[in-house]
Amino acid sequence: EVQLVQSGAEMKKPGESLKISCKGTGFRFTSYWIGWVRQMPGKGLEWMGIIHPGDPDTIYSPSFQGQVTMSADKSINTAYLQWRSLEASDTAMYYCARRGDAYILDFWGQGTLVTVSS
């Protein structure tokens, strides 16, 4: 069974750093791209970017380029999303999702809620 399991909710202060994770099981992790999607409170889905753990190659949405860093550790089938200096505006739910054929996001993680507040 394909599963993406994300790390737990985080509560951080502005200026702090953070790295959240997404572990894939039930499929060959290094053969698929893993995407990240942001959902701010009460808002829609925003595509942040995508990483191929097997390469690792990354493509960022222009809106998130330079704001976050995507990485992966293929030895433990885990993708990461990190911030060097959080802002209150980073408060959101973050989802990872597996890219299947073409541009399909066929399996999603349960989401990681990040709250940034002083």
Place this chain on the structure above:
Amino acid sequence: SYELTQPPSVSVSPGQTARITCSGDALSKQYAYWYQQKPGQAPVLVIYQDIERPSGIPERFSGSSSGTTVTLTITRVQAEDEADYYCQSADSTGTRFVFGSGTKVTVL
């Protein structure tokens, strides 16, 4: 930047048909995908490659495409179909994903 346009909301009575449109220039070249998101849950794929339905998705969900507009149709709507629905595709270069703004389906 590339955008996909959806109506903010659609209201429908139980047993009736709901239609949600999604418009964007690249839809004439790229497939569209539809996701259902219920409150507090992760999105779930309900239609892929414009018209295909994943296993486990009820037959009352269907997709169609015409030019630069794709449509998600839910026939015989049930209360459990109340959710937000997002279309998704790729830009014309095929390197970046894009989501529509989402449509809230309310079952009256």
